[in-house]
Amino acid sequence: MATKRVAICAVAQHKNEPDLWYKRFQNMLLDVLEDLQGQTGFKYGENGVGIIVSASDDFFDARTISNNGVTDVIGGQYLAEEKMAQEGLNAIGYANAIILSGHKDLVLIMGHCKESQGESRNMITNCGFDPFYGRATGLDYLNAAGLQAQAYMRKSGLTDDQLAEIVVRSRQWAARNPYANAQEVVPAGKVKASPMLCDPIRQLHAYPVSDGAVGLLLASEERAREFTDNPVWITGFANCMDAFFFGDRDLTSNFALKKATANACRRAGIQDLKKAADVAEVMDCYAYQQPMWMEGLGFCGDGEGGRFIAEGGPGKYRVNLSGGTLAGNPMIISGLYRAAEATLQLQGGAGDRQVPDAKCAVAHSTNGPAGQFHSVLILEA
Amino acid sequence: MAEFFGTTVADIFNTMPKRFKPEASKGVDVVIGYDCGGEGGGKWKLTVKDQAARIETVEGDLGPCTATIIASDAETFIGVTLQKIGAIDALSQGKMKVIGDTRMLMTLLPQIFVQYTVPAKKTEVTARGILSAIGERFRPDKAAGVTLKYGYDLTGEGGGQFTITIANGTCTLKEGLDADLAVKMTMEAATYVGMMTGTIDGAAAFTSGKVRIDGDMMAAAATGKYFDKYVDPNAEEAEELLSLKKITSINQRFATGPVMGKWFAGLREKKLLASVCPVCRRTLILPQEICQFCHVRTKEYVELGPEGYVTNFDLVYFASPDPLSGEVRDTPYACAWIMLEGATPEDAFAFEIKKEDLPKLKIGSRVRPTWAEKPTGSFRDILYFEIID
Structure with missing residues (x-):
């Protein structure tokens, strides 16, 4: 029988590292899996986990059907296993649908990515464009972001000083997050003096190359308490896609994110997300994206990202207390890290980053050049 | 001889001396054996030395070769030569095999030979044929308000005399030359065909005396614009769809x-x-x-x-x-x-x-x-x- 609610029972994160040269991603996943099994005691098979949703990327893994390399390790032998090739947060959306439909009542999600394996992240994201035009033009996610940053900073009045402030704050929180990659606290001067990668994006405005893995156990309402005393409920999930061809998009409109937010909020019965959410985790690969995505999520008005930062919006709304993607997650599973952190906050397990009595959290992710595709997950304690 | 893709294996080898580029073969000293199985196949040996290419058919053993290309059948050999069949596909399906350095061959052969193309099966193009269909190419919109009568006096083989009249948005052709022509152009029929198919430049033909113009020069120069361009039925078909060949390669360092x-x-x-x-x-x-x-x-x-x-x-x-x-x-x-x-x-x-x-x-x-x-x-x-x- 179909359940009414789906819970995230437990999360496990591999510490993000710049270069896990001594581990295969199979080793990383195994560490995460054992952590999750230790927390929940879940088993595979009859009455246990019967379906696994993995999340990984063929280009980053440099193999086709990237899940085939890890199914044994994540327990897929003789069980159902399906791969989310879209950004990892959608694995939660998919698992949520599996459980709500009554197909299965327990789903394991396992995501991995080793960005350090390939010679260049930009060469990989260049392949995200069509081979005739986009690739030939030299587009990749970094310089696509550069174009968006230019347009957005003109529109919102966001300044280089504010970009530095966003990075400084990210590192301060990352220092308290045992799973973050870049935990070194940096002064604003160092951010502003860091080399220009793609005007206006400086090296320290960009998320560091990261290796990581995340696991989550999801269960129906009826079974959640077998695995946890603190279930966190999925109350809203939605995603929205913008045009593939870069030139067809208004880069500052946040159209896809606004639509995904509206749909997720409607599902969760939330009128005003900024009033409802105690914590927000957004996928900010580049510093300018944090205020821009907060606009899209409705935490400030259109084009008001500069003012949002000036008025201390990130602190007021408890944005990215994990350090965010700016402190380093693999891009393709960044949404799973956002969801894991949001879950910890709602379970009261966020350590030095804990927001007292957090009841509602929003986790956001994006994929495709300059925020082509957005996903929004709303969780409640 | 078995024909595939409109040609034969023998034609590919017979045209090799003509397609050879001596200037691109400096220092090349190779013997390449070809062994094509099945109907229409055979064995050939190509010797490139001192900027000269020699191709010979071989009965029995090919003898010592720098490299040998073996194709299971004529269709594969011709298909790969014309790039209708991917060389990599043919190799991986075992229909083609290379003994020796595949990469050397893949680089060397296109360098020293002009790409083989299927000989065209020619339609006979004549001056009379072009002129008799002139009405189909006529563009009334371009000739609006134009009244013009002009003539061609075409000499030599396939020649004849023709009068073209443009008036009231129509174009008519008749044999013979009227007396009241605005302009008359005299040339060999072959020159006319060459100008129409694009192998002879009209202005150059005039200045070199191959074309004589009697009457209104301006009218003669204007005649072309009242018609769609003549399309040579033997012209190579324009390739409309191109494919992009590229190796996507990103260096990896796999942890063990x-x-x-x-x-x-x-x-x-x-x-x-x-x-x-x-x-x-x-x-x-x-x-x-x-x-x-x-x-x-x-x-x-x-x-x-x-x-x-x-x-x-x-x-x-x-x-x-x-x-x-x-x-x-x-x-x-x-x-x-x-x-x-x-x-x-x-x-x-x-x-x-x-x-x-x-x-x-x-x-x-x-x-x-x-x-x-x-x-x-x-x-x-x-x-x-x-x-x-």
Whole structure:
């Protein structure tokens, strides 16, 4: 029988590292899996986990059907296993649908990515464009972001000083997050003096190359308490896609994110997300994206990202207390890290980053050049 | 002679001297053998030396060659030559085989020969033919308000006299030359055909005296614009759809991790290591992080073999070339399932069998690995397994 609610029972994160040269991603996943099994005691098979949703990327893994390399390790032998090739947060959306439909009542999600394996992240994201035009033009996610940053900073009045402030704050929180990659606290001067990668994006405005893995156990309402005393409920999930061809998009409109937010909020019965959410985790690969995505999520008005930062919006709304993607997650599973952190906050397990009595959290992710595709997950304690 | 894609294997070789580019073959000294099987096939030998190319047909043995290209049938050979069949596909399907340096051939041949094209089956184009269909090319919109009568006096083979009248948005053609022409153009019929098909430049033909214009020069120059351009039926069809050839290559550095790392370290000492499941005692080769049946980490290692016996094998007749180096392994090769001494049932190790041993390979054959002289911790440390009974 179909359940009414789906819970995230437990999360496990591999510490993000710049270069896990001594581990295969199979080793990383195994560490995460054992952590999750230790927390929940879940088993595979009859009455246990019967379906696994993995999340990984063929280009980053440099193999086709990237899940085939890890199914044994994540327990897929003789069980159902399906791969989310879209950004990892959608694995939660998919698992949520599996459980709500009554197909299965327990789903394991396992995501991995080793960005350090390939010679260049930009060469990989260049392949995200069509081979005739986009690739030939030299587009990749970094310089696509550069174009968006230019347009957005003109529109919102966001300044280089504010970009530095966003990075400084990210590192301060990352220092308290045992799973973050870049935990070194940096002064604003160092951010502003860091080399220009793609005007206006400086090296320290960009998320560091990261290796990581995340696991989550999801269960129906009826079974959640077998695995946890603190279930966190999925109350809203939605995603929205913008045009593939870069030139067809208004880069500052946040159209896809606004639509995904509206749909997720409607599902969760939330009128005003900024009033409802105690914590927000957004996928900010580049510093300018944090205020821009907060606009899209409705935490400030259109084009008001500069003012949002000036008025201390990130602190007021408890944005990215994990350090965010700016402190380093693999891009393709960044949404799973956002969801894991949001879950910890709602379970009261966020350590030095804990927001007292957090009841509602929003986790956001994006994929495709300059925020082509957005996903929004709303969780409640 | 068997024809594929509109041509024959023989024509490809017969046109080689004409397609040869001596200036691009400086220092090239090769003998390339061609062996094309099936109907319409045969053997040819190409010798390139001192910036000259010699092609000869060969009966029997091709003799010593720098490289030999073997095609299973004429269709494959012609298809690959015309790029209608991908060379890589043909190689990997075993329809084509190269003895020698594939990459050298792939680079050298396009360098020293003009690409072969299928000879056109020509439609006869005549001045009379072009003129009789002139009404179909007439553009009333371009000739609005124009009244013009002009004539062609075409001499030589296929010649004739013609009068063209443009008036009231229509165009008519009649034989013979009227007296009241605005302009008359006199030339050989072949010159007219050349100008219409684009092989002769009209202005140059006039200045060189091949065309004589009597009457209104401006009217003569304007005649072209009242008609759509004549399309030569023999002209090569324009290629409308292009494909983009590109190798997508991003350097990778694959971690071996603590478990696979042990395997490679073992190879360096000529040892075949398996990891052991602590629950069911399976020997996992290659070593794996976990036993996927018992969902437990493997921790111990055990050396298997080196001898074993074959429980299954297949012979592989195609080999995919390495896209970057062009290297292709010899075919056929055997991929054999080997139960190494000490391995638990079902945990086989797959590897190649020594080429010379293939005729005696059977289920149950006892085998042992042959190692590289200086193992470095790579898969190439095992050259192959040889049969020992």
